[in-house]
Amino acid sequence: MTVFPPLASADLAAHDALLTIDLDALAVNYGRYRALAVGADVAGVVKANAYGLGLAPVARALAREGCRTFFVANVHEGEKLRAALPGTTIYTLNGLTEEAAKICARFDLRPCLGSLRDVDILAHLAKSLSRTLPAALHFDTGLSRLGFDRTETAKLIADKTLLNGIDVSLVMSHLARSDEPDEALNGLQLSRFKAIRAAFPDVPASLANSAGVLLARDYAFDLVRPGFAIYGGTPVDGRVSPVLPVLKAEARVLHIRDIEAGDSAGYNSTWTAKAPARLAILAVGYADGYPRVLSSDKNAGRVWLGGHYAPVAGRVSMDLLIVDVSHIPVGAFQCGDMAELIGPHVTLDEMAAKAKTNGYEVLTRLGERYKRHYTGKAATAES
Numbered sequence: 327m328t329v330f331p332p333l334a335s336a337d338l339a340a341h342d343a344l345l346t347i348d349l350d351a352l353a354v355n356y357g358r359y360r361a362l363a364v365g366a367d368v369a370g371v372v373k374a375n376a377y378g379l380g381l382a383p384v385a386r387a388l389a390r391e392g393c394r395t396f397f398v399a400n401v402h403e404g405e406k407l408r409a410a411l412p413g414t415t416i417y418t419l420n421g422l423t424e425e426a427a428k429i430c431a432r433f434d435l436r437p438c439l440g441s442l443r444d445v446d447i448l449a450h451l452a453k454s455l456s457r458t459l460p461a462a463l464h465f466d467t468g469l470s471r472l473g474f475d476r477t478e479t480a481k482l483i484a485d486k487t488l489l490n491g492i493d494v495s496l497v498m499s500h501l502a503r504s505d506e507p508d509e510a511l512n513g514l515q516l517s518r519f520k521a522i523r524a525a526f527p528d529v530p531a532s533l534a535n536s537a538g539v540l541l542a543r544d545y546a547f548d549l550v551r552p553g554f555a556i557y558g559g560t561p562v563d564g565r566v567s568p569v570l571p572v573l574k575a576e577a578r579v580l581h582i583r584d585i586e587a588g589d590s591a592g593y594n595s596t597w598t599a600k601a602p603a604r605l606a607i608l609a610v611g612y613a614d615g616y617p618r619v620l621s622s623d624k625n626a627g628r629v630w631l632g633g634h635y636a637p638v639a640g641r642v643s644m645d646l647l648i649v650d651v652s653h654i655p656v657g658a659f660q661c662g663d664m665a666e667l668i669g670p671h672v673t674l675d676e677m678a679a680k681a682k683t684n685g686y687e688v689l690t691r692l693g694e695r696y697k698r699h700y701t702g703k704a705a706t707a708e709s
C-alpha cells in the first residue's frame with residue numbers, strides 16, 4: 327500500500343499562486359476609516375468572501391479592531407460568518423425569501439428589508455415564532471436597485487403597524503455615485519435620506535460606503551459601511567487614497583524557455599518573436615481571475631519579476647500566463663521564483679484600468695486556486 331507522507335498545505339512552497347493578505351494594513355485602514363467617520367461606528371462589509379480576501383480571517387481581524395457590525399450579501403454568507411464570529415451583528419443585504427427568513431431567525435442574522443413583500447415575509451415569520459425579529463429597513467434614494475421605492479416608503483411611514491413583530495435596528499440607503507464627489511445626486515440622496523430617517527428618529531442610520539465617507543461628515547450618520555477601501559482599494563479614482571494596500575498576488579515561474587525569431591507563443595499565435603526571445607511561463611490564468619483581456623493582442627498586462635517589468639506575451643490561457651522576459655538580465659530570477667501580478671509594482675488600480683473594469687471586480691474574481699496567506703499580528707491566529 328502506498329503511504330503518502332503528509333504535505334502541509336500551509337507550506338507556501340507547495341503553492342504556485344499566492345495571495346498575501348496583510349492583516350496589519352487591514353487594521354490600519356479600519357482605524358483610518360474610524361477617524362474619517364468621526365464618531366460614527368464603522369461596520370465591516372465582508373460580502374463575496376470579503377471581496378476575495380477570505381471571509382473568516384478578514385472578519386476576525388476586523389473584530390479584533392473593535393468592529394461589531396458586519397454586512398454580507400446573503401444568508402449563506404451570513405451563516406458562515408456567524409460560525410466564525412458568534413456574538414456580532416450580521417446584516418444580510420440581499421432582501422428576503424421565506425426560506426432566507428427562516429435561516430436569518432435560526433442564525434441570528436438581520437435581513438435588510440427593501441420591499442413591503444420583504445416586510446410581510448418577516449412579519450409573518452415573527453408571528454409564527456411568537457417573537458420579534460430584528461431587521462434593517464433599506465430605502466432606495468436614487469440607485470433603483472434594492473430598497474423601498476417612493477410609494478412603499480410613504481406607505482411604511484404612514485402605517486408603522488406594518489412593522490409589527492419586527493425590531494427595526496437600522497435604517498439605511500446606498501449611494502449611486504459616491505465615487506463621483508461632484509455629482510449632484512450625492513446631495514440629493516443625502517437630503518432624501520435625511521427626510522426618511524426623520525420618520526425613524528430613534529433608530530440608528532447608515533448611508534455611506536467607502537467613497538461616501540470621503541464626501542463629508544454629514545454622510546456618515548451613525549454607522550458607515552466601507553468595504554473596498556478597507557481592502558486597500560482606491561475609493562475615488564485619481565484622488566490620493568487614504569488607505570494602505572492589503573493584497574499581493576503572485577504566481578510561480580514554472581518554466582523558462584528560449585525561442586527563435588519568428589516563433590509564436592500562446593493560443594492562436596497572436597504574439598510572434600521579432601528576434602530571439604526568452605519567455606517565462608507563470609502559474610496563473612483566467613480561471614484564477616487573471617483577466618483574459620490582458621492578452622498582448624488586447625490590452626497587454628505586465629508582471630513584476632526579478633526587479634523588472636515583463637509584459638504578457640500572447641493570449642492569457644486558463645491556467646497559464648506567458649510573459650516576455652527577453653530584456654531581463656540572466657540570473658535576475660530563476661525558475662521557481664514568484665512573479666508579482668498585483669502589489670506594489672503592479673497596482674490593483676493599474677490592473678483594473680487595463681482590464682477596463684474596477685478594482686472590486688478584480689478582487690472578487692481572485693479564484694479558489696490561490697493559496698490565501700495572512701501576515702501581520704492578527705495572522706498568527708489564522709495560520
Ligand SMILES: *Cc1c(COP(=O)(O)O)cnc(C)c1O
Nearest residue numbers: 371500535536551552553554555
Ligand atoms: C457593497 C456595499 C457596500 C460597501 O461598498 P464599498 O464601495 O465597497 O465601500 C456598502 N453598502 C452596500 C449596500 C453595499 O452593497
